Amino acid sequence: MPDNPFRRTKPEPVPPVAASAREKTLPLRINGKAFFHNGDPEMPLLWYLRDVLRLTGTKYGCGIGACGACTVLVDGKAEHACMLPVKSLAQREVTTIEDLAGKDALHPLQESWIAEDAIGCGYCQPGMIMAAAALLKRKPHPDDADIDAIPNLCRCGTYPRIRAAIARAASAPVEGKK
């Protein structure tokens, strides 16, 4: 399918606050860009991404680190954005689903996700893909146990297709049943 031209474009992320702002600002690096936060330093990254930057690909599911819908990469590792106060992110590089493969490009996982038609309602999928991306970074050929250990929840029960998509992206043959 070609890109859907009817998608309403999201507002561009807010421009960085001038460093001269009176308040103490918190420097953040998200998707390769610099941002300066001068709100509550306790605000979890999840709400900063969603409500302030309007990067809504990172989803809310539980707010307590129990579902994985908000998974982002922090310095290449999977983290729950709902559990990270922005003040903990100084000097760290955050990557969200919107920039996993750079603008408009598809990560091999995103390609394999499409090929396996792995989405149900799709809500958990950005988090799943980020969790899988961190896994492949750590272990390019994960085995079943590695995939089993992905803690993200999918209410739509797409687990078998997610498993297939990860296996496809890793170009590793799916192992036999447990």
Add this chain to the structure above:
Amino acid sequence: MSLDRSRRRFLVTSAGAAGALLVGWRAQAQDDLPYLGARFAPQQLSDFVRIETDGAVVIGARGCEVGQGVKTGLPMLIAEELDADWSRVRVEQLPYGYIEADSGPGDRYGDQGVGGDAGPAAWTQLRQAGAVARWLLVQAAAQQWNLDAATLRTESGFVIAADGRKLAYGDLAANAATLDAPANPPPLKDASQFRIIGKPARSVDAREVVLGRTEYGIDSYLGNTLVAVIARCPYPGGTLDTLDDTQARQVTGVHRTIILPGPKSDAPFDGVLAAGVAVLADDTWSALRGRDKLKITWKPDPSWAKDSSAGLEEKAGALLGDDANATVVRNDGDFARTKKAPHTTTLSARYRLPFLAHATAEPPSATIAVTKDKVVLIAGVHDPDGASQLLHALTGVPREAIEIRLPRAGGDLGRRVHNDFVAEAALVAKEAGVPVKLAWLREDDLSHDFYRPFGVHELTATLDRKQHLAGWSHRVAATPRNWRNSQLAGKPIFAGLLDADAFPAGLLPNFQQLFHALPCGLPRGELLGGVHAFQAFATQCFLDEIAHATHQDPVVLRMDLLGAPRMLRPGFDTGRLAGVLRIAAGKIDWQHKPKNGHGLGIACHAGGGAYAAHAFEVSVEGNDLVIHRAICAIDAGRVLNPLNLQAQASAATLIAVSATLHEAITLKNGQVQQRNFPDYPLLRMGQAPHSVDVHSVDSGADPADFHDIVAASAAPALANAVFAATTVRVRRLPLMPELLRLI
């Protein structure tokens, strides 16, 4: 173009950004072309189909996509008859289409409910929309070539003449737009000619979803939107007692609070679900911090203040002890007499089912702007027509000025049937005078839901001296689903909990179903599986128990009950149910029971023209249940999109597995005890089978909705497999905690 505007409305033909031309399927008066909209006021077919000058076909999807595949499936029906090139079709989500016609209010695009692709009616309606479009393109080509339209054919976006000349749809669109639709519906294709229907098609939204660009309701903003979160009364039917919001209002970013009165006691849950205090803030985080600072006390409704799951179970036991006041759902023959017959064996078992929550991936949320003369709502809703009526009632804004955008929704499972969150958002936004984005947190969602009812089933079977089933009694004490539910108003008390026609009704001469209503203050509603899952778990587990007690094979026992293939009643063909049962048994290799501590279990169910059977192979390893194989055999009539059918059957299976193994909502001191996923565990990757092998029978019969049926047969098949692996019969759900207790 000359058009008689009194009789037809011409749709926007403005060129799109890319210079696209809209084929003008104008609306015509309904009596002009009754076939275009039997149910609905003037249909604007143009809203379903638009053809760009480059030949790309844009098809409107009318149903709200919650993961069930309507956004892909319904456009396939149109594309089929249009003979479009599916790979070049673009799908565009339609908003809710309210239309004010002479004959009264109508739905411009037809049924926009979540289940929009299930019935044969949708098939006919949408295929006709495509067929009319194709007919107009063919007429346009015939005029251009000066040929008889009957000699032309179409394929993949082209009209083709007998001599091989071709014209692309894109080149014909402008002329086709000037023609009148045919007076009679053009004939539809025979199934043998299908090129798109029945072929696997991937989700049209996949790319946007995996890039994180899909905007769900929870992701939408409308200008200067304030975020609202609500502290809701934890007691069903309770009210606000005292409120001190001083500290909450001092939180940076918090604007104000708004009190929402709860529904009137005993009135239907047609608006908000509970009394609450809304906190409005610049962002979700500030709103949440503000909510934490509210000092509130609530007053429980005295009728329900003491409700508890343990108390309900006790009451259920008492009710089942005396049938004098029971509602008779079905009574064939004389069950009581079979008990007294000589040499009768009587078997009996009780199964306990807890309340269940929907826990949709995207919790309820709604973004809304309310002004005096206009409402804009962005929300994943299951019933946009109901939402439109509700918004009209709450705001006074005329329905034609209520715009409802239908973003992709993060799951439904029946939760979005209710528009309570829409009502909350509307009331808050109306009071606040600014656009509001209402956010439900997971804690809100689990503690304020329309729960799948709680119930205790008692099944009793009588067997004659040859161990043949002579009588069957199914008695249930449960919290009625139609309590304060206007959607089920006027329906019998057992509606949605007992189906008088469910298997094995009609297959035994002496058969009774009785229902006892269990009063409780917790709101109840529809959950995936519905009446089928509620009932079939008990029925299909009990059949397994009978088979075991009488040394019969569970498959043979079911086959004997089904008997010769026949139409037992409309929508229930015993042969089709036997067919899927046979497939499931064959695929799991039923004849060869594993000897390594693994167990096989099987079950089946049918309803509404859909048939499903499941077979599982499981073992218990330590504290874990390992599902080695999962087979789902399904016959849901003609298959629209086999890839989606596989996905949906697998999903319904795993959602049922999740509910069966782990999920329960419990009540204590009149309050729901669960708060978040740690208390309401969902199935995880490592607990799910590596695949669900779906085997579908394309019987060519009318398409039927199968989600509930699949969910219904999955759960008991799993429980039966657990019994086979462990010899422990679990009669109380959720299964895992009970199994570990019994083992």
